[in-house]
Amino acid sequence: MAEVDYAHIFAALPSPFMVLDKDLRFVGANAAYVATTGRTLDELRGRYIMDMFPNPGESGRRLLLSLERVVATGETDTLAFLPYPIPKGDGTFQNRYWTAVHVPVFGDDGGVEFVLQNTVDVTELVRMREAATLPFTSLSAETSLIERTREAERASADFRRLFQQAPAFFAVLSGPEHIFTFSSDSYARLIGGRSVIGLPIAKALPEMVEQGIVSVLDQVYGEGIVHAAEGARVMLENEPGKPAQETFLDFSYNPIRNGAGDITGVFVQGMDRTESVRAAQRQRLLIDELNHRVKNTLATVQSIASQTLRNATDISAARQAFEARIIALSKAHTMLSDRQWNDTEIGHLVRQELSAFESEQVRFAGPTLVVNAKATVALAMVLHELATNAAKHGALSTPTGTLAVNWQDGDDESLILDWVEQGGPAAREPAQRGFGSRLLRTVVTGEMGGSLDLHYEDTGVTARLVIPLSAYQVQENQFVQ
Amino acid sequence: MYSDRRRIFVVEDETLVLINLEDMLGDLGWTVAAQAMWLADAERLAASIEPPDAAILDVNIGGTTVFPAARILADRGVPILFATGYGRDGLPPEWQDHPVIVKPYTQRDVATALDALVGSAS
Known part of the structure; x- marks a missing residue:
């Protein structure tokens, strides 16, 4: 049996791989990497990665940090999503998006000797995601490497869960028809647990149409304005099969834009304020009632004083009668x-x-x-x-x-x-x-x-x-x- | 001599407040033509008594409001003075152009308000 030639396999792997030494200088790269970066192996070998692909911005910092982390800790590190422009042959740069996995390769002494990088160009995927308008779409569907898939899914799932379970409510409406593509648990509760995903808002929440929601959303979607309201009163069917209930909301509609700046949907967020508005109303009512009772009681005391004095023959007897009447009134109040x-x-x-x-x-x-x-x-x-x-x-x-x-x-x-x-x-x-x-x-x-x-x-x-x-x-x- | 006294209709659901108001009105030269402490009585009397020269109506009576009786009196052209512990805020918009005295009120408050409502007796 022929011995396995790992060098050939490395060279033939269909996705881009390269190897750096622990000073982050190129040691080798496979054909796919060379093809993707547009650099020859000779150009790369021995060069410090940040000199080869300089990036003074956030992406460069993250890339360097990830590589240094692998060297320092000996643990795999993944950059799920990394915008990184690549110089083209003509000296100009092209904006590309990457997912990169950095894996340590250990030497005989047990220390990190090399860092293996596998990158996948996810630029097309990013474009697809922007076009799809749903900001929580997993990056994974088209990638073939399991680790990257997991990482991307985990990030997306964490993010999604955060929104899903947040006490504030969130929803995403996509396209000019304002079709629900996401609704958080609290949003679902707000609308009485109705299934709205995939439905345009006019169909999903018909009671909101006559309250003008569609024209407001049209404005946000069409003109890119942010619409916000505090303590807004809306009539919402928030219990299945029951008529619409008075509900008070703080909310905002924000336009969602893709990388090109085009509006692809509307991000809905807010808080159900009904309980606190009701509590404030109850308190107002109680204060009004208390005020009314105090005024009435004062009018009663005024009458007792007036009647006692009108019928008085001497001031001392009147004082005693007045006190006794006030005490009787007071005991009843107690x-x-x-x-x-x-x-x-x-x-x-x-x-x-x-x-x-x-x-x-x-x-x-x-x-x-x-x-x-x-x-x-x-x-x-x-x-x-x-x-x-x-x-x-x-x-x-x-x-x-x-x-x-x-x-x-x-x-x-x-x-x-x-x-x-x-x-x-x-x-x-x-x-x-x-x-x-x-x-x-x-x-x-x-x-x-x-x-x-x-x-x-x-x-x-x-x-x-x-x-x-x-x-x-x-x-x-x-x-x- | 009592024929010269002006007649007034009073609605008030608190006995002590009513007694005091009756005495104030007597001092001011008014005759209480009728008084009611419940809305049903107030409505019945508002519709049936000879139209008085004025009416003083407590806004909140027996857990409800006096406005149905006030409507009857207003339709009969009776000038209305409201009395309430809530002040002017206790009046709905359609009655906002009517005068209000706030409990507890003095005999002088009542005199001033009635003079403004129907003109001074002198």
Whole structure:
């Protein structure tokens, strides 16, 4: 059997190979390399590579770095994509793109003695890629060397995965019809998981057509302008089978250009801002509502002050009455804020207002009944006025008097509250209607739309308050909708 | 002598605020021709009472807005003054040309606003 002649095989390899010593001077090159570079073996041999193919730019730096790395580390190094102009015979330069693999060849002492370079001219491939408009196309399809393929695929795949999984959304639209050639995971979520690859945007997202998306994209594609928007409101079908939802986006459309500067597509990137816009809206609503409540409460306090002073006979009594009313209002607010201003239970309200009195004199009972915030404040003020009157003129003004407060759930779900004073001085209807009775009547019959049965008996005051369900029932999310 | 007093329609859903407003209006020489604390009552009265000389309407009443009743009054030619804790921002565009008093308001605020709305009594 003939011995294998490696020198001949090297010379005959169909892709360009050359060998450098560890000073990066040419030792040898095969025929394919000679043909590609347009230099003879004699011209190359012994010459420093950077003198032979000088390149002061980024590409030259990368090439030198890669070669030096192989010499220093003894590990293979690959340049997946290297633009490198090559001098033509006539002294001019031609722009070419290369993929280069640098492999160490070890000497007897175990150190790197030579560097073997295999290059493939990928200029045609680069042109194809630019024409294809998809920036993430793998370089591999037409290359025959597996390592180069892997390297190129890995770089492309890493890049693609980065975009694919990014929290921001990305999409690539190619050609004048704006055909989807890439969409990231977050973009897919944004559009309700619809399959859009290969479809023109007008077909992929039909609801966007009437919102003017096509003409904007036409402008970006046709005139090369960048279109950007912040917090833009669009109606997007972001759940399968459901109508378009209000969505707020920060986004930009950038033209994609090929090496020649021609626009081949549109790069779409952005963020779904719907949640933060909604949160800001909710906060605005809450602040407005808080402001409204504070203003209303101040108007209430203003009214209490005004009413107390209008009916006052002496300033000291007026001050005490005013303070007591403000405290009653404040306690109602405390009960509400303890429950996130939602509602309160009628038993708590009654106990709160009557807790100041001797427990043997006061009896109250009734089922658990929850009332809304507005009814809480109104009933707290009513109970306060009734209790104040009982303490000043009624059953609670003497040690022998008793007060019974009972409430029940009426047939039509109305709240019926009975206030019965006994054993105190005889009650007499006041000659002039005071604040207390006016408040009681207006709250029950006006604000709560109920009925009031108020009697001044010899045995004491009795009152039956009937409050319809609509006035006290709790509504979920009364103001934030 | 009360026949000379001007008549006003009041919508306000807070008892204490209503009582205070009624007293202010009494002091200012107005008679409250009707008052409502719910939209349904407000709409019914707005359509049925003899047209008053003016109306003071609380914008937010019982979880809704007073505008349906305001529309009825406006169509009947009743001058409208809005009262609200939200201020002018609480008014939608179609009502922006109507005067507003912001809660809490003083008797003087009410007097000034009503004078501008219907002219001074003197």
